[in-house]
Amino acid sequence: EDQVTQSPEALRLQEGESSSLNCSYTVSGLRGLFWYRQDPGKGPEFLFTLYSAGEEKEKERLKATLTKKESFLHITAPKPEDSATYLCAVQGRAAGNKLTFGGGTRVLVKP
Amino acid sequence: DVKVTQSSRYLVKRTGEKVFLECVQDMDHENMFWYRQDPGLGLRLIYFSYDVKMKEKGDIPEGYSVSREKKERFSLILESASTNQTSMYLCASSFLAPRDRGVYNTGELFFGEGSRLTVL
Numbered sequence: 001e002d003q004v005t006q007s008p009e010a011l012r013l014q015e016g017e018s019s020s021l022n023c024s025y026t027v028s029g030l031r032g033l034f035w036y037r038q039d040p041g042k043g044p045e046f047l048f049t050l051y052s053a054g055e056e057k058e059k060e061r062l063k064a065t066l067t068k069k070e071s072f073l074h075i076t077a078p079k080p081e082d083s084a085t086y087l088c089a090v091q092g093r094a095a096g097n098k099l100t101f102g103g104g105t106r107v108l109v110k111p
Numbered sequence: 112d113v114k115v116t117q118s119s120r121y122l123v124k125r126t127g128e129k130v131f132l133e134c135v136q137d138m139d140h141e142n143m144f145w146y147r148q149d150p151g152l153g154l155r156l157i158y159f160s161y162d163v164k165m166k167e168k169g170d171i172p173e174g175y176s177v178s179r180e181k182k183e184r185f186s187l188i189l190e191s192a193s194t195n196q197t198s199m200y201l202c203a204s205s206f207l208a209p210r211d212r213g214v215y216n217t218g219e220l221f222f223g224e225g226s227r228l229t230v231l
Contacts, residue, residue, distance in 0.1 A: 031212070031214065031218070032217075032218045034218045034219070036220075041224075041225070042224050042225065043115070043201050043203070043222030043223050043224050043225050044154075044201075044220070044222050045222070046219050046220060046221065049217075049218060049219060087153075087154070089154075089218065091214075091216065091218045096214055096216075097159055097161070097167060097214050097215050097216035098156055098159075098169060098170065098216075099154075099156070099216070099218055099220075101153045101154040101155075102153065103151070103153050104153065
């Protein structure tokens with residue numbers, strides 16, 4: 001069974017204070033690892049897909065990286081509008097069409 | 112602007128009532144999904160549909176059924192609501208994965224804003 005663990009559960013940052021979120025996973029053959037952002041009271045919004053170890057994707061202040069056991073979401077010089085819950089999900093070969101989501105990391109960026 | 116629209120943001124129902132949650136997408140996506148999201152349990156897949164009238168059970172299908180009569184519309188039905196079905200329900204859609212991937216789901220989902228259901 002695929003498993004995803006995200007840490008920390010919550011993160012408080014000052015504006016401009018860079019940090020990283022961790023997503024550790026176990027999966028029977030990785031098809032893809034996905035990052036989503038979720039604002040309070042809204043549905044998740046897709047950010048990135050990573051397919052293989054060593055791959056990196058960037059969007060504005062966010063950069064996602066992937067190893068064989070974990071993924072990191074780096075937030076560089078965050079702004080208050082980066083405050084959200086960030087979700088990680090994996091799609092394993094044995095799971096077919098299903099994604100397994102982690103519990104998320106709640107990020108609060110204070111001005 | 113692409114959109115997944117869920118019919119109700121907030122619903123309050125009584126135990127034993129039949130509940131319909133409707134979802135419409137305007138992106139011509141083949142795939143549609145119903146998830147529920149609970150604190151501490153994360154997002155869990157209830158049902159998935161990759162084509163009209165086609166469906167696949169997710170991780171927690173018990174107590175739920177679905178209907179997909181048209182490509183753009185995917186309905187979640189609670190035949191007899193129970194208090195443990197109080198939750199946030201999220202609909203999502205996506206394009207079909209390329210055939211050589213061996214699955215329908217790309218993992219790149221577009222979610223609606225959610226329907227918060229309370230069962231009393």
